[in-house]
Amino acid sequence: MSYKRLIPCIFINKGKAVKWFDNMEIVSDDVVALAKEYNDHGADELLVFDLSNSDDDHDESIDLMKKINRVIQIPMVAGGNIRRQEDVKKILYAGAKRAMLNFSKPDAGKLMEEVSKRFGKDKIAVSLNDFDALFKQQHTIQNYSSEIIFMHRLDLDSVMNITDIPCVVVTDTLEEPELLKILKCPGVKGLSGRYVSQKGMDFTAYKETCAKEGIRMTSFESKMDFSEFKLNSDGLLPVIVQHYKTSEVLMLAYMNQEAFEQTVKSGRMTYFSRSRQCLWTKGETSGHFQYVKSLTIDCDKDTLLAKVDQVGVACHTGNPTCFFQPVVGSDYDETNPLQVFESVYQTIQDRKIHPKEGSYTNYLFDKGIDKILKKVGEEATEIVIAAKNPNPEEIKYEISDFLYHAMVLMVERGVTWDDIVRELADR
Structure with missing residues (x-):
C-alpha cells in the first residue's frame, strides 16, 4: 500500500481565493497567506486552479503562483486558463511541479502531446470530470501525463481498471466515511477538495484519524529503527543540520526517539531540548520551520545529518546560521x-x-x-x-x-x- 497525501486546493479568481469552481464567494483576500497556512499546518501538496477569463487576470494568477512558491515547502500543481504551450511554460516557471491541463477543453489532447514532448510527461497532469473522457483518451493520457486530477466523485474502482497513473480526487463531499473510502482506493495518491481545504484544517490530526483506519499517511518512512543508533551519554542522538541547497551548516541539536519519530512523521525537524527536557519543533514559535529533505546517519551510527529547507533563519539571534562567529581563519571562498x-x-x-x-x-x-x-x-x-x-x-x-x-x-x-x-x- 502506498502513502496517501492530503492536498488542499486554492481557486484564484481576480486575485482572490474563492470557495469553488461555481461559487465565487471569497474565502481569503490574501492567496499567498492562505497557501502558507496550508503549508505550515501539515499539508503534503497544494493544488492551485486559475479561474480567470482574461489575459490580465491570468497573468495576475501566474504572479500569485510565483509568490506562493516562495513561501511554501510543499510541491504545487497548478492549472487553469491554459490555451497554449506558453501558458504551461509560465506555470512551470512559476514553480509548479506539474502543469494541469483541463481535458474537457477542445484540442486538449493535442496540446498535452506537445507540452509533454517539450517539458516531459512528469511535468504534466490532466484534470478530468467524467469517466468517458478517460475511457476515450486513455492512450493520450497514459503516454503524455503523469498524474490525473479527478474533479468529481467517480467510480474509482472502474477508473483504476483503465489506468495505473496516480490520481488525486478533488471532491466537494464533507462526509468522512466517503473521504476514507476514497483514500483507501489503491490508485488514489491524494485527497483534495472542500474538506481538506477548510481554513484552520489540522492535517496532522486528520492523518492520525486516517492511520487508525489503516491508511498510511506519513510522507517519510525511516529505513532504520531508532534502536540501531548509538546514543551519547545523555541517551540522545546529535543532529547536524545543513541547508539542502547551499550545504551551509545551520545548527547542531539533539533527538531522542520521540523527537526522531515525530520528525519522520511530520516532515518537520523536531528536537529534544536538554535545558527544558521536552520536545520542540523548530519554528513552532518563530515560524522558521525546517522541512526535511533527507536524514542520513554517519558510519558509526552516532550522528545524524539532516538536510533541510530552512524557512527564515536558523539561529535565535537572527543570523542565518548558528555558526557565525569566526574564531580562526575565514570561510570566504574566492572560488565560490x-x-x-x-x-x-x-x-x-x-x-x-x-x-x-x-x-x-x-x-x-x-x-x-x-x-x-x-x-x-x-x-x-x-x-x-x-x-x-x-x-x-x-x-x-x-x-x-x-x-x-x-x-x-x-x-x-x-x-x-x-x-x-x-x-x-x-x-
Whole structure:
C-alpha cells in the first residue's frame, strides 16, 4: 500500500481565493497567506486552479503562483486558463511541479502531446470530470501525463481498471466515511477538495484519524529503527543540520526517539531540548520551520545529518546560521561563485547607501535607471562582439563587465541574488 497525501486546493479568481469552481464567494483576500497556512499546518501538496477569463487576470494568477512558491515547502500543481504551450511554460516557471491541463477543453489532447514532448510527461497532469473522457483518451493520457486530477466523485474502482497513473480526487463531499473510502482506493495518491481545504484544517490530526483506519499517511518512512543508533551519554542522538541547497551548516541539536519519530512523521525537524527536557519543533514559535529533505546517519551510527529547507533563519539571534562567529581563519571562498557575487553585490549596495566621492558605481546611481539600462545594453553588445574573437580572455572581461552592471541594476530595482537563484532553481 502506498502513502496517501492530503492536498488542499486554492481557486484564484481576480486575485482572490474563492470557495469553488461555481461559487465565487471569497474565502481569503490574501492567496499567498492562505497557501502558507496550508503549508505550515501539515499539508503534503497544494493544488492551485486559475479561474480567470482574461489575459490580465491570468497573468495576475501566474504572479500569485510565483509568490506562493516562495513561501511554501510543499510541491504545487497548478492549472487553469491554459490555451497554449506558453501558458504551461509560465506555470512551470512559476514553480509548479506539474502543469494541469483541463481535458474537457477542445484540442486538449493535442496540446498535452506537445507540452509533454517539450517539458516531459512528469511535468504534466490532466484534470478530468467524467469517466468517458478517460475511457476515450486513455492512450493520450497514459503516454503524455503523469498524474490525473479527478474533479468529481467517480467510480474509482472502474477508473483504476483503465489506468495505473496516480490520481488525486478533488471532491466537494464533507462526509468522512466517503473521504476514507476514497483514500483507501489503491490508485488514489491524494485527497483534495472542500474538506481538506477548510481554513484552520489540522492535517496532522486528520492523518492520525486516517492511520487508525489503516491508511498510511506519513510522507517519510525511516529505513532504520531508532534502536540501531548509538546514543551519547545523555541517551540522545546529535543532529547536524545543513541547508539542502547551499550545504551551509545551520545548527547542531539533539533527538531522542520521540523527537526522531515525530520528525519522520511530520516532515518537520523536531528536537529534544536538554535545558527544558521536552520536545520542540523548530519554528513552532518563530515560524522558521525546517522541512526535511533527507536524514542520513554517519558510519558509526552516532550522528545524524539532516538536510533541510530552512524557512527564515536558523539561529535565535537572527543570523542565518548558528555558526557565525569566526574564531580562526575565514570561510570566504574566492572560488565560490555565489560568495563572490554576494560580495560584489554587497559592495554595490553599500555604495548606494553610503555614497563615495569619485565612485563609478555612485555615478551610475546618480544618473538614474536610464543610464544603468543603457550600460547594461552596451555591455551585452560587447559580449556578442567579443564572442566573435577567438581569444577567450575578451569574453571573460566583457561578461564580468556585464555582470557588474547587471548587479547595479539589481540593487537599483531591489532584486537580490537569492531572488535570482530561487528563480533559476524553480526552472
